Amino acid sequence: MAAEVKRGYAKGRAKRGEILDQAMALFGEAGYRGASLRVIATRCGISHPGLLHHFPTKESLLLAVLEHRDEVDGEWLDLGSTTGVRRLRRFAELAALNATRRGIVELFTVVSAEATAADHPVHSYFVRRYAHSVSGAELAYTQARAEGALREGVDPALAGAQLIALMDGLQVQWLLSDGATDMAGVLRAHLQAQLTVRL
Structure with missing residues (x-):
């Protein structure tokens, strides 16, 4: 039985x-x-x-579906044990991973755009998710600064918001170019320009 x-x-x-x-x-x-x-x-x-x-x-x-994606990505990123430059490197690696799963990128891009409407069923989910994503990126930049690895003049709060915006914009370009856009490469170049150490 x-x-x-x-x-x-x-x-x-x-x-x-x-x-x-x-x-x-x-x-x-x-x-x-x-x-x-x-x-x-x-x-x-x-x-x-x-x-x-x-x-x-x-x-x-x-x-x-959205929570499942976040759970899988969260485990993969293992943000709890990575800090500073290592955490920023993980963002670039996530972009590389996303280049292998078009369906997930399409889902996120389409639904996140739809969810800007206040009456959308997952509007609140995306509001929370973006706040969490931006604060996580800001924390990584703050830690990189504490490690002495952040270039002078880079503001962690602004850089965190820019990083998440860049990641999402690259996903749209990647979808429209049928995968020709090098999401991870562009993201690494952006991050490297902000750091004093090799990414």
Whole structure:
């Protein structure tokens, strides 16, 4: 009986993961407003009620997709154990990683633009996320300055906001150039110009 429960649980988690993957792809293709739960269910080979068993609303599914992306990126960045220049280097490495996953970049770019509308279901999520991202970048610059690695005249608060804006702008250029834009290369050059040590 316990083995059956475990198998059922594992199967449910696998299906949930498949739903998140398909939703991520469709939200990236069509945006939040253009995506249909019925289409996502069909892509996963389940019924619409079957999908609603895992995610009762479209909003809950979108939030789960975005949080899943943040969780994966957070683990990869391991920001808790990197500081200063090492943390800034990680931002460039994240850009390189994003160049290998177009679907995720499309999702973030499309939905973050849609979510500027105050009535969008994930507007608050993106407000919090950007505040967190900018403060994280500012902290990295502040730590780099404490390490003696930041060029004179670089303000950590301004540099943090610029870094996040540059990353997002590069993602748009990369999508429109069909991958020709070197996101990581541009980001490394920008960071290197602000530092007194090799990135």
